[in-house]
Amino acid sequence: MKINVSSVFLLVFLIVVTAMCLLLVYFVFRTTFYVNYLTTCKPESHGFCYIKKIKLSIPNEFLASLEQISETEGTRVEIYKKRQKAISIQKLQAKLPAIVEWYKTLPAKISEIIGEPVKITPLKQPNSLSLVVYEKEGDYIDWHFDTNHYNGRFFTLLLPVTVAPTCGNYQYKNAAGDVETLYLQQGEAILFEGDRVFHKGKELCKNQRRVVLSCTFTSSHTITPPEAILNFIKNWGIFGEIS
Numbered sequence: 448m449k450i451n452v453s454s455v456f457l458l459v460f461l462i463v464v465t466a467m468c469l470l471l472v473y474f475v476f477r478t479t480f481y482v483n484y485l486t487t488c489k490p491e492s493h494g495f496c497y498i499k500k501i502k503l504s505i506p507n508e509f510l511a512s513l514e515q516i517s518e519t520e521g522t523r524v525e526i527y528k529k530r531q532k533a534i535s536i537q538k539l540q541a542k543l544p545a546i547v548e549w550y551k552t553l554p555a556k557i558s559e560i561i562g563e564p565v566k567i568t569p570l571k572q573p574n575s576l577s578l579v580v581y582e583k584e585g586d587y588i589d590w591h592f593d594t595n596h597y598n599g600r601f602f603t604l605l606l607p608v609t610v611a612p613t614c615g616n617y618q619y620k621n622a623a624g625d626v627e628t629l630y631l632q633q634g635e636a637i638l639f640e641g642d643r644v645f646h647k648g649k650e651l652c653k654n655q656r657r658v659v660l661s662c663t664f665t666s667s668h669t670i671t672p673p674e675a676i677l678n679f680i681k682n683w684g685i686f687g688e689i690s
């Protein structure tokens with residue numbers, strides 16, 4: 448059999464495409480296959496059973512700037528099970544560095560609620576601190592688990608930037624497997640362990656707008672190389688660009 452440059456190139460191309468397809472199938476399975484992790488709340492969980500509504504709000508002085516950033520920045524992503532816009536920490540750092548400083552002050556409060564020390568996720572990760580924007584009718588994110596790429600636990604804190612009621616509320620499946628909808632009042636936020644809580648952002652109705660600040664925390668900064676690759680691809684799907 449004659450092996451030339453073009454057949455080697457074709458082979459490498461096929462291997463890369465197959466690997467990408469397998470990775471995608473694995474990612475979809477990992478994020479969408481429902482398992483009810485909420486049935487057991489361990490005694491050492493200090494009353495934090497994977498999800499909790501907490502009393503916390505974004506300082507008032509940041510709200511107008513965050514709303515403005517949500518209108519002008521970011522790339523819309525319309526893919527399988529998701530229609531929204533997300534704005535990375537790099538963009539927030541450029542436009543409103545003080546919000547990143549505020550994010551850095553949160554771990555003490557979050558650790559106290561969870562009952563375990565956590566840190567902010569690495570600032571080079573675009574989803575460390577980000578804005579999630581639902582702005583067109585039907586914008587949503589379907590049922591999923593978040594992917595935790597760290598060698599520890601991974602938590603998300605969602606704080607409303609806009610507080611006008613919309614159809615697009617946070618929903619999750621509770622310990623009984625029933626769908627629960629969380630309505631946030633002024634001064635409230637949702638803290639949850641995204642790879643344990645099956646959740647979604649409900650479809651937005653016409654002429655509505657919903658903007659949420661997402662802050663992430665972890666008990667370990669270590670990421671293994673395979674998880675780093677998956678994380679890199681996932682960030683592309685969230686932010687619509689390689690950050």
Ligand SMILES: O=C(O)CCC(=O)C(=O)O
Pocket residue numbers: 579588593603605616617618641646647648649659661
């Ligand atoms: O917009 C929402 O409430 C859901 C956000 C979400 O799914 C997430 O942060 O993983």
